[in-house]
Amino acid sequence: MSKITRRKFLAGSMAGGAAIAMAPTKKAFGANLEGFPDGMGVLVDMTRCVGCRSCEAACNKEQNLPEPNKSFDDFSVFDEIKHGEKRRPTEKAYTVVNRYEPEGSEPVYRKIQCNHCNEPACLTSCFVNAYTKTPEGAVIYNDKVCVGCRNCMIACPFSIPAYSYSSAINPIIKKCIFCYDTRLKNGQTPACVEACPQQVMVFGKRKELIKIAHDRIRRSPGKYVDQVYGEKEVGGTGWLYLSGVPFQQAGFNVSLPSEPIINNVKDFLAIVPMVLAIWPALFTGFHLLATKGKSHGHGDDHSHDGQEEH
Amino acid sequence: MVNTGKKFMAGLAGLIICCLLMMNCYAMESxxxxxxxxxxxxxxxxxxxxxxxxxxxxxxCAVCHHHTTGTPVVDSYCAKCHTNEEPMATVxxxxxxxxxxxxxxxxxxxxxxxxxxxxxxxxxxxxxxxxxxxxxxxxxxxxxxxxxxxxxxxxxxxxxxxxxxxxxxxxxx
Structure with missing residues (x-):
């Protein structure tokens, strides 16, 4: 075990600062990148969902989640309201289905889980770098690194990451990982998608899903709202939604920008490394120049101080 | 007694409806x-x-079987191509x-x-x-x-x- 000395720490932070100072050029290049070219996603067609909750049960089984509070065939959960809101993902359920009742329409069911953004805000907000966007399209996280700061919970525009409040010793973030470890890595369909009796969800390359989504809208005039939610929102998400009712009536946040969340702070963040890397050296230089050849002046000061003390 | 009576009535009703349908629907031989x-x-x-x-x-039949039984399709999207259909081998x-x-x-x-x-x-x-x-x-x-x-x-x-x-x-x- 080597101890980190002050000298090492400073050297490290200088190197880090230099590395960050190089970053803006890289970021500028990545600004127009639309995620990984072969990233996978899921198209959710809400006009098909009947709210059977099979997907929730499948997720529970696949992810070895603890026993639910209520059976998965108990539909009273749709009436649950907590803190004025419908159900949201928790440490015990990475996906939940909610029911909405738009005026003049049949009830609409909306499954929520991590949308696996192209440029995830959770990832950029995480200061221990626990999150990873894999080339397969999943946004996964390393729970051994997570310190439980909950920055990602605030950063996520979809309010997805959940917190293991029940753990007193080591509370960490819990969320849908697109079945990465058990399925996605091997090119397999996620458990929730497979379990759905209505094929509400189609799994595949995000690029192809967008085509399928627009084809469905074109083929069935009047059936869908002419929008694929997630195609543009916050820089694009892996999970995409089709709806028969306006998205806000099904609980979607329709005020999200089409730019990734990171773009809001990119300009500011680009200045930070400059400040950190250049300012110390610059002002040290000024100081050295300003005090050059004034060594006896210090002596005077000291003597002056000394006189005051006496 | 009641049971057999019910069954008989149901059977009779079924038979009558079947006869009616056989007269109406050409593609339902078997x-x-x-x-x-x-x-x-x-x-x-x-x-x-x-x-x-x-x-x-x-x-x-087309309500469920699209065009495979030979009856005209219901879905307007399919009807663009499927106009004069023959019953298919697989239904x-x-x-x-x-x-x-x-x-x-x-x-x-x-x-x-x-x-x-x-x-x-x-x-x-x-x-x-x-x-x-x-x-x-x-x-x-x-x-x-x-x-x-x-x-x-x-x-x-x-x-x-x-x-x-x-x-x-x-x-x-």
């Missing part, structure tokens, strides 16, 4: 009265589908709808017949067709109204004998 749908049975038992009853209740759902789960690759890739892409897999074809109509007609829509759940299904849904016990549910984790 069809199975009952079909057991059990290829996908796992969490639920197979469904014993009363095909005869549904033949009587629907307007025509059952599983002949066209794959029992493998559909993915974007298989939806758009394999099927070379233009416009036959984005075809639901077998499980979805059943549910979308059956449940969609049941909702519209006011027929039963509960999962177990059509197929009883198996023990594996009970475990999957944490229901029945696997139902969460209140105490472990709230304080378990």
């Amino acid at each position: 069809y199975p009265e009952e079909i057991e749908i059990d290829v996908l049975a796992e969490l639920y038992e197979g469904v014993v589908f009363d095909h005869g009853l549904h033949v009587m209740m629907t307007e025509g 059952s759902c599983k002949d066209c709808h794959s029992s493998e789960p559909v993915t974007a690759g298989s939806v758009r890739g394999k099927d070379t017949v233009l416009f036959h892409d984005d075809k639901p897999d077998l499980k979805a074809a059943y549910h979308l067709s059956c449940l969609g109509c049941h909702q519209d007609m006011g027929a039963p829509v509960g999962c177990q109204d059509c197929h009883a759940r198996t023990e594996a299904g009970d475990a999957f849904f944490h229901s029945g004998q696997f139902a969460p016990t209140g105490s472990t549910g709230s304080s378990g984790h």
